[in-house]
Amino acid sequence: MSKADPITTEVVRNFVISCAQDMNASLWRSAHSSVIYEGKDSAVALMDEHGNMLGQSTGVPLFIGAIDACVRIVKEYYRDDINEGDIFIMNDSYMQGTHLHDVTAVGPIFHQDELVGFGAARAHWGDIGAMDPGSVMGSTNIYQEGIRLGPTRIITRGKEIREWFDHLRLNTRLEDATIGDLSAQIAAIRTGERRLAQLLNRIGTSVYRNACQNIFKQSRQMDREAIAAIPDGTWSRQGYLDDDGVGTDPVKVCLTLTISGEQLKVDLTGTSGPVPGSINCGIKQTESLLRLAYKTMINPERAITGGSFETMEFHVPDNCMFNATEPAACEWYFTGLGLLADLFISCISEAVPERSTAAHYGDSMVAGFFSVDPERGQWIAIEATAGGWGGRADSDGESALINLVNGGFRNIPAEVYETKFPVRVEEFAIRTDSGGAGKYRGGCGVIRRYKMLEDCHGALWFERSKTPAWGLNGGENGTGPFIEITHPDGQVENIFKMRARVCLAGTIIETMTGGGGGNGNPKARTFENISCDVARGFVSREAARIHYGVVISNTGEVDKTASEPRVK
């Protein structure tokens, strides 16, 4: 192997990052479904011939680490029978980890008849042939959730295998969009292929390979230095999900984190076994979540490569909801992952107090309204709801921000919502006092109140009422979510999850998302910060007195003699 000098290595390192961005730009540009090109529910990666990550670009943080696994699965399955121009797809929840909507396409990249790497593109398909259109809410086994694909060759040496394309068409309610999105994924891989060829023509395969090794070495070294700097020890945390979506029992989640030298170990022993509802998660996506949680605390600003995460080991028992096997339902696989991430981050927070960050509100908090009435027109309004994030060692948690496993999701403006759908958005506001008190306060959740102007259907998936965002270092817990449905006859109902049902005109649904946990003793929060919180409506005067021991006058001034003194 020819050696790559530091300059070439750096040029290659910048190249692989930019190449992945180009691949994703190409995917977003040509995708048919708005969930991909607007919601950015996709990820692409360029890998070496062994499936080691070189560059990646993702719209969804949770896709950080499972795409390389797909390459390894394809390689293992097809071995030497991988040829130039081939494309393979897969979506099986137990192999690649996510729900069946996420279909990953993988293509080998050849240069002068030699395998030099792989390109991969994952995208969320709108309809995968499940028992309900779009997303399923009450599934109890995977067969209700759509078609399952193991590694499957759909293009051979550049030629489409017709029967596979027909098979895909026959198994979705959205034929054209599905094939269109698949074509966009293939286009992304081809973009990577072309860009890599340009580079290889210039520097040659041998220098390129050596540069890749150097890049892995750099990432590895940065991660090792970061873990080595954390004191050794073992930390454990546990929490409960409200339920599995079909039952009512809480679901236990446990995480133990050990640092020893340059290694970080995670163990999920103690976590609930598989559950009947659809919150089970395939092992690869569990790994992906752990990588995401790791990334938030260790070198978050650095690019991810095949040398990253070598410092992390994990153990998930066979009989665990996070190690789903047939026939466990996986449609809402991500709902437990937010809690898992919070547990991980709290463990690191104990180990590295200066990076300590309390728990966040934790899940996507989905509220959807739709009409299937062919006479009055069909429409669907669905959104994830923002909430509060945890206080940090040195600053407050952010308010009204989308949850960790998502990234680019935006709220629908009231003006757009009301123009397109027969629903009035009556209120969109910061939820006062929902952030946990602390020296550094948890961020606040939001209040979003909808009034139905016509009969329609509604569905809700809210979580984390039983284990709301907890505080750290003496900080208090954030308030959990709350939902109130007021029916036109005046009846009031409080629930968190609702499988699609009729909402009559006049129904008011008020959703409130949770706040983040506080960090540090609330009595250490400064008078200035508290009077500012009250002036801005993050904290009420009453809560200032109860939680912070601070009396704020009618004019907004701190009454220092009536207030408790500040502690260090």
Place this chain on the structure above:
Amino acid sequence: MPTHYRVSADIGGTFTDIVYQDVNTGACGATKVHSTPENPALAVLEGINTALSSYDRIDFFVHGTTVGLNALLTRSGAKVALLTTRNFRDVYTIQGNNRGEIFSIRWNKPEPLATLEHTYVASGRIASDGTEVEPLSEVDLEVFARAAKTEGYETVAVCFLFSYVNPSHELAAKSYLEKRLPGIPITLSHQVSPEWREFERTSTTVMDSYLAPIVRKYLATLMNDLGTRLPKGQGLHIMESNGGVMSAKTATENALQTLLSGPVGGTIGGRTLALQTGRKNLICVDMGGTSFDASLIIDGQPSRSNETVLEGLPIQIPVVDIHIIGAGGGSLAWKEVGAVRVGPQSAGSIPGPVCYGTGGTEPTVSDANLVLGRLNSANFVGEMALNTDAATASLAEMGTEFNMTALQMAQGVVDIINAKMADAIRTITIKRGIDPRDFSLVAFGGAGPSQAAALAKELQISEVLIPVHPGAFSAWGMLQTDMQHDFKETMYGFWDLTTPDALTAAFAALEEKGRAYMLAEDIRAENIRFERGIDFRYYGQEYVLTIPVPDGVINMKKIRQSFDLTYDKQYGHSSPEARVEMANIRLAVIGTIPRPKNSSPLIIEPKPECSRQVYFDGKPRATRIIDRASLAIGECIIGPAIIEEGTATTLVPPEWKVDMIAGGHLVMKNKGE
């Protein structure tokens, strides 16, 4: 008859570039003076005096200003009170929900320009169809007026839900508050941006309220210092973010439009270059000390957007698309875990590159270029002598860890930054479905012409244009534009349910506003024209594409086809059978400004030619140093060569050649072609 001039000024943080054009011959000259940030007019006056030694022969004056942008960047705008709809007070603080950095749990939203303690509410609600659900509460207005007096706000921004459909509540609030708060400027959202999306509209309205007093004060000073010296006080113009110009008087009422006034000049210059040289597609790069601005000319027109984001805050105003990339002469080279990195951090002007001798100790791209012989140590912008020895020493020190000499290190630093810039340009073009190889590269700014050939090679672009006055090209571009103002209205509905009559009437109403605007700008009726457009999307989508609507009778079918075609071009596929909805109508009104034809630059006495050692791919080559002023139209120079002029240095590598073409522009190509 004495010569008259049209003059432009690009006022930057460090330098002010002046370009002057003879109104009879069209010939241009340029000069550069130090900026005077306390009163930018002083530098402009000095520059004009240096170049023309008089103020009374200026027929037209245009300048780009960064006053508004600087006030935003330094958060030194007015104290704003925001008045909004009850139950929606927090919209401007909540913003969009999304996370700016997806792997960070420490990311914070940008701080709004009016925080919650300065946000007030009034009851009153309009529905999406414009009907009143709840009347506006006068009691709430009174409460607000009292608070505003007590708090001493300098300006008031009002943004109520659905005001773009029915502005009656905003208008009523204004007429009430005007009486109670005399002298306080009140900005209404439906006037600044009659477009849906309450967060974006609020952000636009507050931004205007926040910046307007600063921009107005600046314009008043300028009109006082400069306007009075121009004949009849006429001809004082400001560059707009949309690529057009407006009079200083109009700018007083349109502070927001001046926000990106500075950098758009270069792109507009690119448009003229496309026309002059018969090239339709250009990638324009403006490379200075800390950043590198890239923009595109596609089919002869600058690529534009209907909204932009500054400091994380959205603004619904049409702008020329400019992508700012953190790479420039000041980009720092640094080491970690046995690797070399370059940028995105910059040495800036303080401490600056090592060779400036102003305290910088870490090598930069400029240091590398100097060591490679590509910069003239004795002749740099601002006549600062550069310290080659110090630059060499810093690169040599960095090289020890890698067993590389200072020269090897210098070449490496330049290679890395070029590859990075090329990667960034490629990503911008791929997003738009464009192949950079189909474009010519236009390079300007202090550092652009020296990196251009290498950048083109990386991008496999076969042709580079170094325009006339590359160091002052933004100012040159400002002389090439017309008056322009943009109007819009949200008009939402299915295309198949929309009638041509309704559209014609809506456009006619905007045209009336547009005509009045231009007449007030002293543009003659026959010089006014309109460009109509409609924002479209397929049903169910969020983002829109603006489709031009040809003059004359509205042909619904053709416009629809045009949307499918444009969509196909942008995204690689289209759905002619799918239902389409429209979101906004847009009208650009353009007032043509008469101007002479551009001609070749004024010839100045050239410096004698000389030669020095310059390194290319690690090898020293005897390289001709040519004064650009000595080149005649049609002359061809074979690389390696360096073409020097007052404000920039063009590097012609060994495998390249360069032709001087009409207009005084340089066209650089690979020798083989």
